[in-house]
Amino acid sequence: MASDDIAQLVQALSKTHLGDGELSYKGLGLKLDNAESVEGLVQEIEQYQDLRALRLEGNTLGVDAARAIAKALESKQQLQRCYWSDLFTGRLRSEIPMALKSLGSGLMTAGARLTVLDLSDNAFGPDGVKGIDQLLRSAACHTLRELRLNNCGMGIGGGKILAEVLTECQRRSLAEGTPLTLRVFVAGRNRLENEGASALAKAFQLMGSLEEVHMPQNGINHAGVTALASAMQHNKDLRVLNLNDNTFTKRGTLAMAQALGHLRNIQVINFGDCLVRCEGAIAMAAVLREGLPVLKELNLSFGEITEAAALVVAQALVDKSHMEKVDLNGNCLGEEGCEALREAMAAQDKGDMLASLSDDEGEPDEEDNDDEGEHEDDDDADASNGYNGCNEDDFVKENGMMANEESPSISQCPEEVLSFLECPSAEKLLQLGEMRRHLLPEVNILHPHKAVDVLLKVASLYCEEPVPKMAVLETFDMLLRKLLSSSALQTYVTFSTLLVLMGVLKGEGKRKKVALVPGHLLCLEHAVQQDYLAQHHASLLHCILSKNREALKSCSSSVDRLISALEKRCLD
Structure with a gap:
């Protein structure tokens, strides 16, 4: 070891004792290649009688040096916190698992009971996860509270291995009467994608103890997000959920919104850069209105959200007394x-809670609507993201949602009802009589289009002749009343x-829009005046319709009537 390196280490050692049982070599930039290079460090460890935390981050550790340190750790039963991030800069990828195995072996031999293990910023890949496999399965990690593996390049394979290891740790700890209660899990920038995220979701669901989950920038789309949503609702004490820079789209956001409805303690939600879009934002607004009582921060930035949907989110914040920050930057609001x-x-x-809107991307061009389905199609190409091991429907059903779009109530309808739905007419509606109750398909949060399609078919038959008009309005009331009798999320x-x-x-997808007729708006005008439509429903409709009147210009007089009715109801 060179004399200047020894001098550097000696100087560093004089500053390593930081109290609370912590020994720190953080950020010293030491190149620790062999046993000789860590002699002083090993001596410090051996002489520290009550060592509880060891900080080695910001240095570079070789296999032989790791073995020497591991030997010193064998007597450190009190060690609880290992901060070993950014520890292998410049090392061969094949060296890292061996070094990690040695360190883990030292901890297990000591009988240590870890609470914090931080191996972030070590590009060790799936093989690195194998390097900590035995440690994470062992009693040394039955007491683990924080596991930080940010930016480790785990990939799908590493994510699946980690999920298996955590599941085994949970099983063993339960058997020994000391169940794993992991509280903080960090694994951003790991390219876990759908398979890795879904595997970890199963482990999270078994734990049920998570308070913070940080998994940004992992290439996860709606299938993996849905799996995580199912797991999160089983972690009732969750306070922080950071899934920034993944791809939710509508399906993922709906699943996550429903899961959030089960969580009363969440304080920070970061869904920035997740393509939440308009329908997703409105779903989030529903959850804000109905739950999330202690929420402090909400990030829906860079989500392709337009002005009307953003305003619906703002409306839903009215009773959020704990709110400190709302980030809607980078969306498509336009200057106005x-x-x-x-x-x-x-x-x-x-x-003062609203974050800067300096990166707003402006109002979307009309031609953008022609491409609405492209992103959704990309979501379905799960093979490109390595997703082939889990069935999204399984997770959806666990969330209390029916995944099958086909509705038994429609397929088992009387023939007269099916005939009406195939070719609606006022005459057929009148002939249905009491059979009109069969018109509404089973309410389905993931696939609400069938129910809404029936509603629009009935509204399209509106006319001023008293008898058919009454039949249309009564049927419209019956259908919409039932649709609005569910949760705030379902109604939104x-x-x-x-x-x-x-x-x-x-919206998303390639569903064909209906040919707008005055009856659609006049039936809504009638509904706005009924008791089953709440004031906040009227506010939602007014917010969106008043900002998009141009889309309704073919029925201008009916629009005026509807807007007027909405304004009156909003003031009630």
Whole structure:
């Protein structure tokens, strides 16, 4: 070992004791290749009688040096916290698993009981996960509270191995009467994709103890997000959920929104850069209105959300007394939309909570609507993301949602009802009589289009002749009342679907919009005046319709009537 290196180490050692049982070599940039290079460090470890935390991050550790340190750790039963991030810069990938195995062996021999293990920023890949396999399965990790593996290049394979190891740790710890209660899990920038995320979701569901989950930038789309959503609702004490820079789209956001409805302690939600889009944002608004009582931070930035949907989110924040920050930057609001959002937040005395809107991408061009289905099609190409081992429907059903779009109530309908649905007419509607109750298919949060399609078919038959008019309005009331009798999330999904099919709200997929007729708007005008439609429903409709009147210009007089009715109801 060179004399200047020894001098550097000696100087460093004089500053390593930081109290609370911590020995720190953090950020010293030491190149620790062999046993000789860590002699001083090993001596420090051996002489530290009550060593509880060892910080080695920011150095570079070779296999032989790791073995020497591991030997010193064999007597350190009190060690609880290992901060070993950024520890293998410049090392061969094949060296890292061997070094990790040695360190883990030392901890197991000592009988240590870890609470924190941080191996972030070590590009060890799936083989690196194998290097900590035995450690994570052992009693040394039955007490683990924080596992930090950010930016480790685990990939799908590493994610699946880690999930298996955590599941085994949970099983063994339960058998020994000391169940694993992991609270913080960090695994951003690991390219876990759908398979890795779904495997980990199963482990998370078994734990049920997580308080913070950070998995940003992992190439996860709606299938993996749905799996994680199912797992999160079993972790009732979850406080922080960070899935930034993955790809939710509508399906993933709906699943996650429903899961969030089960969580009363969540304080930070980061779904920025996740393509939440308009329908997803409205679903999140529903959950905000109905739950999330202690939420402090909400990040829906860079999600292709338009002005109307952003304003619906703002409306839903009115009773959120703990809110500190709302980030809607980088969306598609336009200059007027940004100003409208600022005004809406200021009106609630929450203007200072709104993050900068400096990166807003402006209102979407009309031709953007022609490409609405492209991203959704990309989501279905799961093979490109390595997703082939889990069935999304399984996770959806665990969330209490039916995944099958075919509705038994429709397939078993009387022939007269099926005939009406195939070719609606006022005459057929009148002939149905009591059989009209069979018109509404089973309410389905993932596939609400069938129910809304029936609603629009009935509304399209509106006329001023007293008898058919009464039949249409009574049927419309019956259908919409039932649709709005469910949770806030279900009702908001119903309205967003209705507005998408009417061409008022930008949606996903390639579903054909209905040919708008005055009856669609006049039936809604009637519904706005009924007791089953709540004031916040009217506010949602007014917010979106008033911002998109141009899409309804073919029925201008009916639009005026509907907007007027909505304004009156909002003031009630």
